[in-house]
Amino acid sequence: FKVKKFPTVLMQRGSKAEIKETYTGEMKFSALKDWVNLHSESGMGDKVAGAGAGKEEVSIEEAKPWLVQEVPELTAKSQGDVCFKGEGLCVIYLKEGEITQAETDMLTGLSKKFTSQLSDRGAKMKWMWMNLAIETEYKTLFEPAMLPSAVVFNPHKRLRFTKLDHGEDNEVKGDEQSLGNLLDKVLGGDARFKMVPGQKLPGWAKRDAKK
Numbered sequence: 001f002k003v004k005k006f007p008t009v010l011m012q013r014g015s016k017a018e019i020k021e022t023y024t025g026e027m028k029f030s031a032l033k034d035w036v037n038l039h040s041e042s043g044m045g046d047k048v049a050g051a052g053a054g055k056e057e058v059s060i061e062e063a064k065p066w067l068v069q070e071v072p073e074l075t076a077k078s079q080g081d082v083c084f085k086g087e088g089l090c091v092i093y094l095k096e097g098e099i100t101q102a103e104t105d106m107l108t109g110l111s112k113k114f115t116s117q118l119s120d121r122g123a124k125m126k127w128m129w130m131n132l133a134i135e136t137e138y139k140t141l142f143e144p145a146m147l148p149s150a151v152v153f154n155p156h157k158r159l160r161f162t163k164l165d166h167g168e169d170n171e172v173k174g175d176e177q178s179l180g181n182l183l184d185k186v187l188g189g190d191a192r193f194k195m196v197p198g199q200k201l202p203g204w205a206k207r208d209a210k211k
Contacts, residue, residue, distance in 0.1 A: 034124075071099070071107045074130045076204030083155060084201075088124030090153040091183070094144055094174070099129045103148070106176050114183055123187070125152075137202035148174040152186050159196035162186060 007027060064081065066072035072082045074092060083090040093099070093107055111127045118125060132139040132147065142151050145166040153161040164182045166172045185191040 071104050072128050074128045082128050083126060088126050090155060091125050091127045092151050092153055093129040094132055094147060094149045095129060096133045096147045097131060110176060110179055134205045141202050146170050150174055150179050150182060159199050160193040162191040162193045
């Protein structure tokens with residue numbers, strides 16, 4: 001297992017136990033429970049039959065890859081699982097194009113930092129990213145002053161969101177510091193949320209079968 005420190009929590013999943021994950025959060029019961037529940041509630045390890053007879057069964061991880069990604073992409077298929085049908089606020093990193101590994105690492109680091117702060121308050125944040133080059137109707141909704149950017153979306157009761165403030169002259173970049181400031185404002189109750197017009201989500205881009 002290549003364990004380097006103790007205690008360490010490992011999880012093996014997939015139809016052939018081919019997916020291995022190491023828990024990197026706090027060694028607290030509530031945090032561990034959330035991590036395990038993320039997979040058990042999603043039916044992790046279950047199998048989905050292929051469309052045609054005789055095809056090899058695929059695991060949930062293969063059918064729904066966003067369930068095992070630390071920072072999943074928000075799309076028509078993933079949106080219910082990763083944001084709109086669960087608990088907590090959605091932190092959505094906005095890009096014009098694909099996310100980079102460096103950006104994924106940055107968001108993962110922020111997620112861990114704020115998760116430890118939130119665990120004592122009973123609050124929850126989920127992290128994801130959106131490609132506005134594809135999801136053009138959400139670009140119209142969010143109207144980011146520049147990209148990359150971010151919004152914190154509250155999908156419960158009344159659909160509303162608050163945006164990262166890039167400054168009067170767009171001098172503030174969408175980076176780790178400005179994202180941290182946005183989340184501090186939300187947690188401190190100082191963020192101003194904007195209602196989604198008509199309380200209806202924009203349409204999602206139609207993608208090919210590979211997406």
